[in-house]
Each structure stands twice: as structure tokens, then as C-alpha cells.
Amino acid sequence: MNKTWVDAPAKTRGAIDEAMAKTSPGVHAPSSRALLFIMVSACLLLAGCAVGPDFKKPAAPDVGGYTAHPLSTTASSANVAGGEAQRFDKRGDIPGDWWTLFHSRQLNALIEQSLASNHDLKAAQAALAVARENTLAGRGAYYPSVTAGFSASRQQDPPGALAPVPSNNAFLYNLFTPQVSVSYVPDVFGLNRRTVESLKAQEQSVRYQTIAAQITLSANVVAAAVQQASLRAQIDATHKLIDINSHMLRILRYQLAKGYVGRLDVAAQESQLAQVNATLPALVKQLGQQDHLLAVLSGRFPGQAPAENFELADLQLPRELPLSLPSQLVAQRPDVLQAEASMHAASAQVGIATANRLPNISLTANAGSTALAIGQLFKSGTGFWNLGAAATAPIFQGGTLLHQQRAAKAAYVQAAEQYRSTVLTAFQNVADTLTALEQDAEGLKAAATAADAAKVTLDLSQRQWKDGYASYLSLLSAEQADQQAQIALVQAQANRYADTAALFQALGGGWWHRAESDRADPAKADSMKAENEK
Structure with missing residues (x-):
């Protein structure tokens, strides 16, 4: 289906309003989950444009022959x-x-x-x-684009810091972070x-x-x-x-x-x-x-x-x-x-x-684990994740x-x-x-x-x-x-x-x-x- 760019914003606003009404009626500030649903719904609505x-x-030329006198x-x-x-x-x-x-x-x-x-x-x-x-x-x-990464670092914070970063109050520590990142541009x-x-x-x-x-x-x-x-x-x-x-x-x-x-x-x-x-x-x-x-x-x-x-x-x-x-x-x-x-x-x-x-819309997601020791990477409490959407x-x-x-x-x-x-x-x-x-x-x-x-x-x-x-x-x-x-x-x-x-x-x-x-x-x-x- 061919759409002009003038029609797109109006349809987008309509989809957003409808999604907000269905997700949280009477609430003017939707939750983060509702916002993500709104963005995905709008992208799917316009995916066919x-x-x-x-x-x-x-069209083929309307001529009957190649020469003035047919051979x-x-x-x-x-x-x-x-x-x-x-x-x-x-x-x-x-x-x-x-x-x-x-x-x-x-x-x-x-x-x-x-x-x-x-x-x-x-x-x-x-x-x-x-x-x-x-x-x-x-x-x-x-x-979607899926990438995997792993980082390892050793860090020392100054003793005069207001508070050490790790939960064990150590100023010298190792940090290991494996994660998977997913990005998609509808x-x-x-x-x-x-x-x-x-x-x-x-x-x-x-x-x-x-x-x-x-x-x-x-x-x-x-x-x-x-x-x-x-x-x-x-x-x-x-x-x-x-x-x-x-x-x-x-x-x-x-x-x-x-x-x-x-x-x-x-x-x-x-x-x-x-x-x-x-x-x-x-x-x-x-x-x-x-x-x-x-x-x-x-x-x-x-x-x-x-x-x-x-x-x-x-x-x-x-x-x-x-x-x-x-x-x-x-x-x-x-x-x-x-x-x-x-x-x-x-x-x-x-x-x-x-x-x-x-406009260009992008969706991102990251999930991983971070720990002070490699053996603790996949234990309970070390995981993290985030979801994001951006429009430019x-x-x-x-x-x-x-x-x-x-x-x-x-x-x-x-x-x-x-x-x-x-x-x-x-x-x-x-x-x-x-x-x-x-x-x-x-x-x-x-x-x-x-x-x-x-x-x-x-x-x-x-x-x-x-x-x-x-x-x-x-x-x-x-x-x-x-x-x-x-x-x-x-x-x-x-x-x-x-x-x-x-x-x-x-x-x-x-x-x-x-x-x-x-x-x-x-x-x-x-x-x-x-x-x-x-």
C-alpha cells in the first residue's frame, strides 16, 4: 500500500490515542509497559506503508513493424x-x-x-x-540485529570516595559483564x-x-x-x-x-x-x-x-x-x-x-549479568535488562x-x-x-x-x-x-x-x-x- 508522508502522522496519533485508552482508561500518564505497547502498535499499523x-x-510501443515496407x-x-x-x-x-x-x-x-x-x-x-x-x-x-558482548575490568576507587561502588564496600574489585543487545528499526x-x-x-x-x-x-x-x-x-x-x-x-x-x-x-x-x-x-x-x-x-x-x-x-x-x-x-x-x-x-x-x-523509530533491548567474580555471573540477583524506544x-x-x-x-x-x-x-x-x-x-x-x-x-x-x-x-x-x-x-x-x-x-x-x-x-x-x- 502506498502512503504519502502527510497521512502518516495523523494515523500515528490515532493509533497512540486508541492504545492509551485501551491500556489505562482515565489515566493521563501511561506506564512504561503501555508506552512500549503504544510504540509497537503504531509501528505495526504503519508497517504496510x-x-x-x-x-x-x-507499455510496449504501438508500432506494427520495423521498416516502412514489411519484408x-x-x-x-x-x-x-x-x-x-x-x-x-x-x-x-x-x-x-x-x-x-x-x-x-x-x-x-x-x-x-x-x-x-x-x-x-x-x-x-x-x-x-x-x-x-x-x-x-x-x-x-x-x-532485528542481535549482538553479544562481554567485558571484564579491574577497578580501584579512591579511599576518600563517599561510598564504594560494590555492595561489599570494596574499593578494589573486578567487574565482569556479559550481555545481549537487540535493536530493531521498524x-x-x-x-x-x-x-x-x-x-x-x-x-x-x-x-x-x-x-x-x-x-x-x-x-x-x-x-x-x-x-x-x-x-x-x-x-x-x-x-x-x-x-x-x-x-x-x-x-x-x-x-x-x-x-x-x-x-x-x-x-x-x-x-x-x-x-x-x-x-x-x-x-x-x-x-x-x-x-x-x-x-x-x-x-x-x-x-x-x-x-x-x-x-x-x-x-x-x-x-x-x-x-x-x-x-x-x-x-x-x-x-x-x-x-x-x-x-x-x-x-x-x-x-x-x-x-x-x-521520522525514524528504533526499538532496543539489552539483557545481561554483572558480577564481581566470574563464578557469580549467573546467580540470582546479578541480572539486568532494559527496553527502549526512540523516535528521531x-x-x-x-x-x-x-x-x-x-x-x-x-x-x-x-x-x-x-x-x-x-x-x-x-x-x-x-x-x-x-x-x-x-x-x-x-x-x-x-x-x-x-x-x-x-x-x-x-x-x-x-x-x-x-x-x-x-x-x-x-x-x-x-x-x-x-x-x-x-x-x-x-x-x-x-x-x-x-x-x-x-x-x-x-x-x-x-x-x-x-x-x-x-x-x-x-x-x-x-x-x-x-x-x-x-
Whole structure:
């Protein structure tokens, strides 16, 4: 039940008056036992109140799609690896191990190795453990605090004292005092509950941050493996281009020596060879960087790169792509859920700042024994106890508490705007990826057409050269065009694989189907599974 702090004092006064009337009718000065009963009754009466706003989950955005023109299928390219048409299924669910849809055992093994050994992911999991323990520690405020103590002292009073302290009139004596102290702060205005609520929301934020790190890691491994395969194919084609251009240059130099061509033709070919040679170091550098990246992602040193050498031909392009509804996206993207949890924590902080401006009640109790000798500690007549209740209320703090409350409200507005921004970014990610997949299919289709045309040209050039109708330079030129078309085709294939992985990441990565996610947040995982099964 949510109460404002203005209502609380009136209810408190009513509870006190009622308790006094029931305890000692007609008596204006209640006993100490009645006062204690009054205080406890008032605390119990207000125990259900919690000041500050109650957090409400933001509503899903009222939009029907991600792009201006809905997509159903992409273009296809016949007889090309990765050229299959992809269909978007709005009712499809995202598997937790979505990378297995590429049907590569090497890729599956590398991702599982990365999920088990990546140090950034382990750090995120440790941060989640910290947040969980902080939440459990905060719950301790719900219970009384019990402490035990023991003191021993030897004391001498001056002989001229009016009276010695011990009952045996000794001026030199030992004093032993064991005691147990109990203190309890009733959660009258919900300060403890709002604090635990904030801690739990922060734990949820870290949990979704850990899930996001897991999804990002698996997507990065797929992207790095695809890029590695693409670079290997491009390097092979570049080496062939260098061989072709070197052969052409040798022929032109021979023809120059015989007077069949001019120096300009040789210089042009030398420039062409130099340009092709210049592209090779950049490709080799990128390949080395991808090898190092795969090693680090899997928890190894760069010099311990995994032995797997990926080839695009070993990957299978998923044909059925799940496309979650916009209302589902905000409920399954971990970054959106993290922003929502941060918003919840900021809401609870408003209640904390409000409760800090209200009175605070504490109950205390002490019980123990004191004696001049250890053997007499638990004998009759040595025990003592006391009960106490205290109430404190801030009167003047120089505006500190007021401005802290205003700052908490402003922080909630900030968190709400950050949540909306995160939602927009999530929709942008999906829209960008869908557009990329559509254009990747068109790009691959164009690259496949160009590669087919270059292959036909090469076949005709080879026949003409064999029959003596074309020069060897013409044949080498056709081979060069064919290799350049192959490089463009490889790049187009890699784009489709990489952007397909990006779509799974943009839609949330299916984390609710993974066992570790069930353990981390079973309620959320179960709700996501039920929603996707509808």
C-alpha cells in the first residue's frame, strides 16, 4: 500500500490515542509497559506503508513493424553457396543456440569454448554474483540485529570516595559483564523495502547486462569466423591475380624487347601489378587480426589462435529467420530489459529519498549479568535488562534531504528517457539488419551474375587462344577479370552470413532457451517461452 508522508502522522496519533485508552482508561500518564505497547502498535499499523511511487512496467510501443515496407522473403541466387532465399517468420522463435543453424561443427565448438572461457563474460558473471549478494545483504534490514558482548575490568576507587561502588564496600574489585543487545528499526515508511527494491532492480540490471554480454560474444565469434573465411578466400584470389599480372608483365617485356609493343604498355602493366600487390598486405593484416580476435574471444592469448580454419563453403545459410513482433522485442532484448531495471531502481530511489525525510523509530533491548567474580555471573540477583524506544525526525538539514529527493526524481526521469532511447535503438538495430539482409541478397545476386559473366568470358578466351584467334594477353585479362569477380562474390557471401548472425543478436539471441539463463531469471525465461509459444 502506498502512503504519502502527510497521512502518516495523523494515523500515528490515532493509533497512540486508541492504545492509551485501551491500556489505562482515565489515566493521563501511561506506564512504561503501555508506552512500549503504544510504540509497537503504531509501528505495526504503519508497517504496510511505503512512500514513493510504485514502479509500473512501461507499455510496449504501438508500432506494427520495423521498416516502412514489411519484408517476407529475400532474393535468391541459383548455384551459389549462401544464395538461398531467406523467409522471415513472424511466429518463429529464436533458439538459444541459434549459431547451430549454420551447421558448422567447428563453429559450434568454438562458441562453446568462448562461452566457457571468455574472461569478459566471467567478469560479468562475477558482477552478477556481487549484485545478488548485495541484495541478500540488504534484506537483513528486515530483521532485528542481535549482538553479544562481554567485558571484564579491574577497578580501584579512591579511599576518600563517599561510598564504594560494590555492595561489599570494596574499593578494589573486578567487574565482569556479559550481555545481549537487540535493536530493531521498524520499516514504518518503507525505507528498507524501497532499499531492497532498488538493490533487486540493480541486480536485474546486471543480470541482463550479463545476458547481453553472452549474446554479443556468440555473435562476435560468428562474425569473426565469417570474416576469417572471407579473408582467406580473398587472399587466395589475390595471389592468383598477382600470378596472372606477373605473367602478363613478362610477356609484355618480351614483346617490348622484340619491338611489338611500346614502353607505355609495359609501364601500365607494371602499375597494375603494383596495385594488386598493394592490396595483399592489408588482407593479410586483417586475417591476422581476425585470428587474434578469435583467440582472445575464446579465452586464449593471440599467439594461441584456434586451429580451426573456416571456409564459407562449410557454412549453411539459415533459410527460415524468426522475426519477433515489436511487442515481443522490448520484452526479450536484454539491453531494453536492463534499461527497464535501471528505471525501476531509480523509481525505488525516489521512495528512499522520501523516506529519509520522515521520522525514524528504533526499538532496543539489552539483557545481561554483572558480577564481581566470574563464578557469580549467573546467580540470582546479578541480572539486568532494559527496553527502549526512540523516535528521531529531521527538522533542519540545510535543504540537503529536499534536494536529494528532487535529484532522485530527476534521476528517474533520466532513466525513463534512457529506456525510451534504448527501445528506439533496438528497433533501429532490427530495421538496419533487415535492410542489410534484403540488400545483401540483391548484392549477392548481382555478384553471382558478374561472376558467371566473367567465367563465360574466360571460357571463350581460352577457346579462342587455343584456336589462335586471341592473344595470350587477352586470355590473361579474362583470367584477371574472373578472379576479381570471385573476390566480389566472396565478399557478398560473407555479408549474408554476418548479417544473418546480426539479426539473431538484434532480436535478443534466444537467451530464454539457455539453461544458465533459466537459472539466472527463471520467471522471466518461463514467461518468454510461453509468449513465444502462442
